[in-house]
Amino acid sequence: MDALAHLASGFAAALSPAYLVYAFAGCVFGTLIGVLPGLGPAAGTAILIPLTFQLDPTGAIIMLAAIYYGAMYGGTITSVLINVPGEAASVVTCIDGHEMAKQGRGGTALGIAAIGSFIGGMVATAALALIAAPLARFALKFGPPEFFALMLLGLCLVSGLAGRSLAAALLMTVLGLLVSMIGIDPVRGAPRFAFGIADLYDGLGIVPVVMGLFGVAEILITAEQPVRRIIRTSFAQLLPSRDEWARSWGAIVRGTGIGFGLGLVPGIGAIVPTFMAYIAEKRLSQTPERFGRGAIEGVAAPETANNAYANAAMVPFLTLGIPSSPTIAVLMGAFIVNGLTPGPFLFQERPDLVWTVIASFFVGNVILLVLNLPLVGLWAKILHVPFRYLAVGVAFFCVLGAYSLQQSVFDVWVMIGSGVVGYALRKLDLPLAPLVLGLILGPAIEKSLRTSLEMSGGDYGIFFTRPLCLALLIAAVAVLAGAALRLAPKELRAA
């Protein structure tokens, strides 16, 4: 009842004209970002942070969260029409979505994606509203050892599921953690790795680094590639036929369950639920041979799972302060820029903000559906804008975004440097997500580790004598062992 009362007051605030405008603007900008090739949701959300500088914290978070959702949907349009996923989670949608577009059913593919995303998003947000508060209350009982173990589990999950090589993913995690050590030591206050450079005393900004790793690196890689052909498809029929509905509803229900369930696990990434939803549909189908040839379930299931995941990923983020993906890591940066720390204490200290933001997720999902079904033809037209103009525009927006955070050219250099590093790492297939999450969680994980050891007088037994902490550590080891076993046959083959 408490949650319902809070949610009701959240709706009262979220439906105020100003917040509705912010949510609407966020959905428009987000969809635009998702549609633009060469700009994923992480970089897109990062470069649009300056747009929110003049807003109150609640308005800023509402707008950025709407950008996140919009970008997740916008990626679908490029997947269907040009066979290029706007973001990693839309990779699976390319398989059948692009086939549908080639058959002249692109409008239906985008229509079922919008409907599935809406249903998945609404159900996941309802579940978020129900479980977030109890989980936050439970998390209040966590001490530094439990937080350390939880963050370690999150990093292990990201490392275990990213890329083809566990060692490479772990290397990127460690690199992210090490880069986060630059600046003032969070426990003793001593400068580290600053080399007397004043700009380094505050460490490297998360937002410029993410803009560089994802935004600059992406436009450099896209600039190298030849121009892609855009499928001209019909948008006359957006709603599926009766037969297509019959095939899709089960996929939507299962996609919601898979997306929500996996979204609760910190660090799992959006690509896993979409693949799992697709594979589940293919296995359950009586005609699996249709998959890969334009099966509507192959679009409905991953797109629903994607949006359910996007909403569910807010649970570990809001209640535990653990970002599940690079885009949520950017949102975390926006919280910090606004003087807010995501985690269990946020529910105690700023319930007005938390519940207004949760209510705005419902509102944002409705706006996205209303915006995307009738305007899908318009979004598709944006794909025809020549890449030369987009690349220059995106590059300048990145500069603007990095500079305006602190009015510092140093941040622009950090962004450019991160862009070159991101470009090189992508060329070598070294995963970027573990690096970003390591960078974000580094200070907190170090602080909880050192505080735990101070509590125990240097005795590492503190991590093994507290049941919850021990369980989380066992889970972390199990995740890494599972990933090692999964990848072991490949290594044996290679040897």
Added chain:
Amino acid sequence: MTPQARSHRAAERAVLVCLCALFAAAAGIAYGYSLQDDLGPGAGFFPFWLGVIGAALCLVLLAQSLRGRAIGDGAEGLSPDRAGALRAAALLGGLVLTALLLEPAGFRATALVVTAGLLVALGVRRPLAIGAFALASSFGLFQVFHHWLRVPLPVGPFGL
């Protein structure tokens, strides 16, 4: 092994060696920050162990690479064609030039010049389109961010 795979493997090893050196240097520097003090782990404790673990992982990956196992499949393609490489280099050069000119020349002048130059470098040959786009991304963006959104942007000589 194709020449492209060979160059991919060489680049991979070069990056791993550089990373290994970076981690080793970080561990060395962190060792100087004190690993332990009266209250518990010192400022160097966490970065020291990160440096050690990172260097060890680099060595593992290097050993795998020497045994013939690449980190990934090189899906992005290590070396693009000449035209693609020039486009990417032009964009990177434009970003570097922007960072160099932003404060001394101001946002508007920098954006005007760099945007127009980049469009030409990327193959746009329509003066009207170049002019309109350059004006929008310099004076237009300045108007939106500096005046409407109150985001301070650098102003150079002659108020540009």
